[in-house]
Amino acid sequence: MDISPDKQNIDAVFSNTLYHIDFYQRDYRWNDEPVLRLLDDIFYKFNEHYEENSSLPPSAEVIDAKYSWYYLNTYVTNKVDGKVFIVDGQQRLTTLSLILIKLLHLAKEHDSKAAKWLDSKISGQSGFETRFWMNHEAHRSTQQAIYDNELDNVDTSTGITSVNMVRNFQTISRWLEKDLVTKHKLETFIFYYLRRLVLINLTVEQTDVPMVFEVINDRGVRLKPYEILKGKLLGQIDKTVMASKNYNRLWEENIRAINAFDEDEADRFFRFYLKAKYANSRAEGQRFDGDYHRLIFSNEFDDKLSIAHNQAGVIQFLDDQFSYYIELYRKARDAYTNDEASAFTYNRVNDLDGALMLILSSCSLWEDVESEKLSLIPAELDRLFALLQIQGAYDSNAFQEMLFRISATIRDKGLDEIRPAFDHELISTLAKRRLTEVEEPFKYAFFKQTGIGLNTRFKRYFFARIDEFLARELNLNMKHSISDLVSKTGAKTGFHIEHILAHNEENMALFEGDEERFDMERNRLGGILLLKGKDNISSNNEAYSDKLKTYANTLYWNETLRADAYKSKLDMTQLKERFGLELEPIDHFGPDELEARQKLLFKIASIIWR
Incomplete structure (x- = not known):
């Protein structure tokens, strides 16, 4: 590897070299902080010398004799077909070029002879064109507007580089205008800036650029x-x-x-x-x-x-x-x-991003069933997640392991191999957790006690899906979005778990006064609902007959407890017939009714995650 170091002052850096921004370089990202830090470093040394030598005229001889040089860091270039590309250092070099432009503006204001010198450090002749030495080709109009001091009409639509050029130039302008208030100090600083600020240029061969670039990146702020x-x-x-x-x-x-x-x-x-x-x-x-x-x-x-x-x-x-x-x-x-109509919504509200990996795994280059997989895989992921949750078999670490096994199984495979891969993991996990043979992905025996120990967020999600099913099959709009039902938890606008059976002596007597059994039963999914916060608070200890009144005009699943959900409702009748659902109003709520609601939820869940 051949690396050629070259110590240069700014006068030499910006003399006759047109710098192209290599593809390695990011946009010009510097903000106020590094720009102000650079100015502070430069002026700290300069002002220290200027206090001692302010009586001396500004000249190259005075600067070289009385002002020590100051190291500004290294920049890396490589040359290809006669063009010089910046591999590392464009953030600093771009900022230094902006300082040069502001110094030019100030020199013109003070009618300084240094203006022509500065102008030659900003741009020069390249072929038949005058070009900025820092050649931000895509943002030349922004550079020109800054050079012309026409910031009111500058177009920054070319990107963040243009935006930051303008912002940083304004920061530089405020600093220099405040510090360089006299012609003498301005001209002294111009000599100092061009002659005593030093950078090291490393020139590397094209074949070595990737390695050098990565090593350079290991110091300072990492890419x-x-x-x-x-x-x-x-x-x-x-x-x-x-x-x-x-x-x-x-x-x-x-x-x-x-x-x-x-x-x-x-x-x-x-x-x-x-x-x-x-x-x-x-x-x-x-x-x-x-x-x-x-x-x-x-x-x-x-x-x-x-x-x-x-x-x-x-x-x-x-x-x-x-x-x-x-x-x-x-x-x-x-x-x-963004897609509220797809299964990705279900993944998002449950913080499941595994479908992103599984889609990349399943799809082969330019295949014609891509759109089908984009629909199917998030739905299968939701089904796996939900059926594990409601059968008491979900474990977050084991779930992540499953996703990698599924990914390996469906990698570059067809649509018909996706469901079996998910079902294999689902059934084998149920078998391990339940210590029994399992042949189907959803069994009432595993669902019967669900609700106890199920995390609250998933309970909200479960009932959101129940309401979505009812809304769709009854040709109604959902009263609240899936996202709101799952995510809103505020005291008044959030959705909370409501126990149909209030904790009182009357209800406990329905379970023979066994408080432990009562608490277990009333926490099953068949014994709970979702209510908005204020409704939940107001109905917490009411008798069931009073709770029924509270459930009016809430979620559709809550309203199925009430008689008016069935009166003259053709859509409800058709729904019951279409799916064989034993939906009916419940005037009295006890152990039998709770069990019936649990079985009804099992049937609906079987349809949703069929």
Whole structure:
């Protein structure tokens, strides 16, 4: 590897080199904090010297003799086909160029002869064009507006780089205007800034850029793994090939699209993708939770991805796997966030994101049943989760292990193999937990006592699904969304568990005065409802006949206890006949009625998660 260090002052850095922003570099992301820190560092040293030498005229000789040099850090470049690309350091260099522009404006205001010198440090002749030495090609109009001091009409629509250029230039302007109030101090500072501020330029060969870039990133503020991965991948592609196929734009547009969900979404995508395609167990999957961008370039992955020191392999990866699966992930992630009509809603309210991995696992490149899998897999995940919960067999750690086994089973498989993979895990888990042979995924014997020990959030979800079923089959709109029923927990607007049997002597007598039995029975799903907070509070200790009044105009499942839910209701009659449901009003509520409601919920749950 050949690295050529070169100590340069700013006068030399910005002289006749047109700097292109390499694809390794992020947008210009510096905000006030690093800009102010840089200015503070520069002016601390300058003001210290200026206090001692303010009587001396501003000149190169005075500055070189009386002002010590100050190190501003290192920047890394590489040259390809005569073009100089910045591999590392564009944040600092861009900020230094903005300071130069502000110094130019101040020099013109003070009618300083330094203006022409400064102007040559900002831009110069490149071929037939005048170009900014810091060549932010996509944001040239913003640079020009800053240079022309026309910030009122500057267009920052080209992206965050433009926005930050304008904001940071305004920060720089306020600082310099406050500190450089006289022509003498301004001109002295210009000499100091251009002659005594020093950077080290490291020039590296193109083949060494990915490695150097990653090592540089290990110090200071780290880049995110996907940003390093970009450099390690695109750094292997010949720049002519990359420009002709525009791989930088392919990468940036796709990453930007999924990072719109969350700033770390790109890393979530790569981790889900790698787990989906290359992990058969949770332990294997956990390896990708760390520095996956290093792991996939190891010898172990050479025969799987073939992207280490392999331009053809990288190109194939970008053209195929990356292009297809990141777009598939975007569709799934968008549905998870926004699609209230799909099973992704059920996953979201239960904080289940496993479908994102399972979809990536199941789908093969450009397959024609992708949309069916996008619908089926989140529904199957919900079914697995719900049936484990309501049969007392859910364990969060075991559930995560299941997902990896399912992923391995359905990887690149057809639609008809998805349900059997889920059912296999469901049935085998029930058998282990119940210590008996199990042949079907949902049994009343396992559901009979459900409610006791079931977490409150899932109880809200369960009754939300019951109400959704009733609303759909009765041709009604839901009174509250699934999300609200599950997530709202406020004292007045939230939904809370209501015991149909109040805790009093009269109701306890229905269970022969056995308080332990009474508490167990009234906590079964057949003995509870969902009510809004204020209704729940007001009805907590009422007799059942009074509670019935409270249940009017609440959720549909609550209203099925009341006679007026059935009077002249053709849709209700058809619902009962269509599914064989023994729905009927209940005037008296005791052990038999509670058992009947439990069986009725089992029947409806069997239909929902059939």
